Amino acid sequence: MGAVGKVQTFLTPAQVEALVASYRVGTSTAELSETFGIHRRTVVVHLHRQGVPLRRDGLAPKHVKTAMQLYEEGWSLAQIATKFGTTANTVRAVLRTQGVEMRKPWHHLQNR
The missing domain is CATH 1.10.10 (Arc Repressor Mutant, subunit A)
Incomplete structure (x- = not known):
């Protein structure tokens, strides 16, 4: 029996680039999670992989x-x-x- 859960979504390099650009102009990780259909932690993983320093998401x-x-x-x-x-x-x-x-x-x- 396989694992039950959410279908995994993979981002293309262009999508990762868009995610990083959006984060750099102030979009929150929660907003990016919703926009790209991925978990908030996955957003953070992509940002880390791209060497983007994280800010503490608050109220924009x-x-x-x-x-x-x-x-x-x-x-x-x-x-x-x-x-x-x-x-x-x-x-x-x-x-x-x-x-x-x-x-x-x-x-x-x-x-x-």
Whole structure:
């Protein structure tokens, strides 16, 4: 009996080149994973093989304003983190640096 799981996707050299170029201009590993249909760890493997220094993926500057709006609309930090492929702690830190007042953890449950 063979292993059950996701079909393995191989990238062409041109696709790896595009992946690296996209990462270098700020695309997150989570976004690249979705775009190329590969696991996030596989994205990192390709970047390592190409000698690309990794940055810590956080909340991309282009998503900060949207994250602030979603939080004000009542989204939880975890929901925002999932949307942008990061962690709730990262979202909290970014929103706090933007001057956003954090709700009590149970507050979003009261506004449903």
